Amino acid sequence: MARVELRNVWKKFGSVEVIKGVDLDIEDGEFIVLVGPSGCGKSTLLNLVAGLETLTSGDIRIGEDVVNDVPPKDRNIAMVFQSYALYPTKSVQENITFGMQTRRIAHDLQERALADVSQLLHIDQLLDRKPGQLSGGQRQRVAMGRALVRNPDVFLFDEPLSNLDAKLRIEMRTEVKKLHLRLGKTIIYVTHDQIEAMTLASRIAVMDNGHIRQFGTPEEIYENPIDLFVAGFMGSPSMNIVRGRVAGNGGTVIEVSDEEGTVQFPLSPKQAEKVADRLGSDIYLGMRPETIAHRGAHGADGGETFVFERKVDVVEPTGPDTMLVFTLGGTEAIARVRPEEKVKPGEFFSFEVNMAKAKLFDAENGNRL
Structure with missing residues (x-):
């Protein structure tokens, strides 16, 4: 597990400021949700932590290390995307173990990790299928399994449930919550869904226009919104x-x-x-x-x-x-x-x-x- 610290983080695309001086302290094992309307900067902030975008200024620390110039593969993070990003011609087993194969992990360790993850996510009977033969929820489980076998310090989720129907979203939300309780890993999760944020998070960062408006527990955010934006955005129906x-x-x-x-x-x-x-x-x-x-x-x-x-x-x-x-x-x-x-x-x-x-x-x- 690892702490994640952001200090005065700025990100510009040309002259456009997308992230504006963000400070954030995430404790070991916390489940942090970044929530806000489309275009508020939450996915960009997640990509900065992942190393998929470069900082304009500021510092990002994972554990004891400042990772501003560390490539994504060396940050010991794993990311689950909205689009699943599975290889369509590979089986479930091959999709999950592909990263371990490229890193030349011993075969017996691959087998052990595959067995543990597939049982944890209830996909052990799907290992020989191709992604095209799976439902949306099953594909998302495979994408999560591919991240889990890396045993990272930090998990990053970028709106992983947004492509699922309403019933399946609720089921997968519960699975993600259970997963965090079992693993105790640090998770940073992006969503625009207020209910998802309230039910999953240990703390929520409400973002707007590149700023964090309020950072607190779901109860604090809901019961004591700091301003009209947070009050109107959080809750369904809203305040x-x-x-x-x-x-x-x-x-x-x-x-x-x-x-x-x-x-x-x-x-x-x-x-x-x-x-x-x-x-x-x-x-x-x-x-x-x-x-x-x-x-x-x-x-x-x-x-x-x-x-x-x-x-x-x-x-x-x-x-x-x-x-x-x-x-x-x-x-x-x-x-x-x-x-x-x-x-x-x-x-x-x-x-x-x-x-x-x-x-x-x-x-x-x-x-x-």
């Missing part, structure tokens, strides 16, 4: 963010107005203290869909919950929950309620908000207060 105005005696409520009327969201004393000097100023109120639910959903005391009525625009049953789409502050909002709540589009519904879970964001810079 409801509505623009309001600080009002009340000493800033005790957030007024949210639109053509359906005004709702005054009461703040806790701790929340009110954060906006006491902003009376009359605009502010963003953030509430995740589960924070807005049906009456009695939160089981909290009266000081933490608040009920308001709104007309329901869309009803989206999902099985265990029902999503209610409505308008708040002129923007679309989503509430997560129990499926027993029978409501139709166009009807009014009494929503209960757990204000203890609500977040406040500065209207100018988007930072959480």
Whole structure:
């Protein structure tokens, strides 16, 4: 296993800055997920760690060694790509052992590694097949097996599940999680899927425009987003963010107005203290869909919950929950309620908000207060 450290890492393609002064400390055995929208720089950052791209400036350290000028084959890393990158004319066995053959690993060691990996990934009955005879999930297992036999210090995954259908993605996500628990190896994993990031990671780095906006545990990222970007990006459905105005005696409520009327969201004393000097100023109120639910959903005391009525625009049953789409502050909002709540589009519904879970964001810079 190995620590991975990035210090003031920059990458430019011509005059375009793709990675902008990234610092990152990854501990031995951590499962780190780089997540962000397309074009944010997450795959480029992974390629820099792999040595597939050269640094413009900064340092990358794997274990005790600075690897800026070390070629990929000597970094003791293994990479699993989105495209599988299997040799179509070679069997599963040949695909897995090909790298060991080129490095002239002893035949008995190849056989032992192949047996261990194929049993671990449940592909031991597929060894004589060609990639064209395999399903997408089986091909990804083979690609993972080819990486595993190298016994690297660090595994790098670049959106390995994005080509799979929804059901298979969930199954393979579980397999990747199990694999990490068994091996305890350091993993850096790139995805644009927030659910994948939340379920797999020990810590998440949320990236945007070449920067890391926030680096923390899934719980920290979800419950305490550092700014509006992280709040809006992480979570599915994402956090409801509505623009309001600080009002009340000493800033005790957030007024949210639109053509359906005004709702005054009461703040806790701790929340009110954060906006006491902003009376009359605009502010963003953030509430995740589960924070807005049906009456009695939160089981909290009266000081933490608040009920308001709104007309329901869309009803989206999902099985265990029902999503209610409505308008708040002129923007679309989503509430997560129990499926027993029978409501139709166009009807009014009494929503209960757990204000203890609500977040406040500065209207100018988007930072959480």
